[in-house]
Amino acid sequence: MNIAVRCDNLTKVYDTGGQKVTALNHINLNIHLGELMMLVGPSGCGKTTLISVIAGILDQDSGICELLGENLLTMKSKDKLRFRAEKIGFVFQAFNLLPSLNAAENVSIPLIINGEKRDVAKRKAIEVLERVGLGDRWKSLPSQLSGGQQQRVAIARALIHSPKLIVCDEPTSALDHASGHNVMTLLKEIALHKDRALVIVSHDSRIFSFADRIAEMDDGCILKTTDNR
Ligand SMILES: Nc1ncnc2c1ncn2[C@@H]1O[C@H](COP(=O)(O)OP(=O)(O)O)[C@@H](O)[C@H]1O
Ligand SMILES: [Mg+2]
Numbered sequence: 439m440n441i442a443v444r445c446d447n448l449t450k451v452y453d454t455g456g457q458k459v460t461a462l463n464h465i466n467l468n469i470h471l472g473e474l475m476m477l478v479g480p481s482g483c484g485k486t487t488l489i490s491v492i493a494g495i496l497d498q499d500s501g502i503c504e505l506l507g508e509n510l511l512t513m514k515s516k517d518k519l520r521f522r523a524e525k526i527g528f529v530f531q532a533f534n535l536l537p538s539l540n541a542a543e544n545v546s547i548p549l550i551i552n553g554e555k556r557d558v559a560k561r562k563a564i565e566v567l568e569r570v571g572l573g574d575r576w577k578s579l580p581s582q583l584s585g586g587q588q589q590r591v592a593i594a595r596a597l598i599h600s601p602k603l604i605v606c607d608e609p610t611s612a613l614d615h616a617s618g619h620n621v622m623t624l625l626k627e628i629a630l631h632k633d634r635a636l637v638i639v640s641h642d643s644r645i646f647s648f649a650d651r652i653a654e655m656d657d658g659c660i661l662k663t664t665d666n667r
C-alpha cells in the first residue's frame with residue numbers, strides 16, 4: 439500500500455449560531471507514502487479544517503477519509519486515540535510547547551503517551567534533539583529558546599515516535615526567512631522516508647519549492663494539484 443491518506447468527497451460545514459460556513463466542499467485528495475504534500479491557499483480556505491479531519495482531530499460531515507487504510511470515523515474512540523498517538527505527528531503553527539517543561543520533556547510527550555518509561559523517553563528525546571541541532575539545549579525552557587529553536591523542538595516532538603504521517607500547520611509562519619528555510623530543510627531531511635508522508639499547510643510562497651506535490655485550495659475546494667518534482 440503506498441497511499442497514506444485518501445480523502446473521498448469530504449465535506450464539512452461549520453454552523454455557528456445559524457450562520458453556516460462551508461469549510462470543505464467535496465474534497466478529493468490522495469497523499470502517498472514517501473511524499474511531501476503541501477496544501478496552499480488563502481487564509482480561511484479550509485486548510486486547517488482539512489488537516490484536522492485527516493489527522494482525526496475533527497469529524498467530517500460526509501465523505502470518507504482513510505488514514506493508512508483505516509477509517510478513523512468508524513473507530514472506537516479508544517482505538518482512535520491509540521492509532522493517532524502511534525501513527526501521527528502534529529506540528530502546530532504556534533509551536534504549542536508546554537511552557538513549564540524543558541525541551542527534552544516536551545519532546546518526550548508522545549512516547550510517554552504511548553507508554554514508554556520516563557527515563558527511556560528522555561534519553562530518546564535528547565537523541566532527537568541532537569538530530570535537530572539542539573542537543574546542547576535539552577534543559578532549556580521554551581521561553582529560553584528563539585522562535586526557530588522552539589519550532590525545531592516542536593518538530594522533534596512530532597518525530598520522536600516515528601509516525602507514518604506528519605502534519606504541519608503553517609510551520610514557518612512565525613519564523614523569519616532563514617529560520618523558515620532551516621526548518622523546511624530539516625523537515626524534508628528527517629521526516630521524509632519512503633514509508634512516511636508529510637503534509638504541510640502553508641500560505642508562505644517562499645517554501646513552496648520544498649514540496650513534491652502542491653494542492654491549491656480556495657473556498658473549501660481543491661482547485662488543482664501540481665507535481666513539483
Ligand atoms: N470552529 C469553527 N467554527 C466556525 N467556523 C470555523 C471554525 N473553524 C474554521 N471556521 C471557518 O471555516 C473556514 C475555513 O477555516 P480554516 O480551515 O481555519 O482555514 P485556513 O486554515 O485555510 O485559514 C473559514 O471561513 C473559518 O472562518
Ligand atoms: Mg489555518
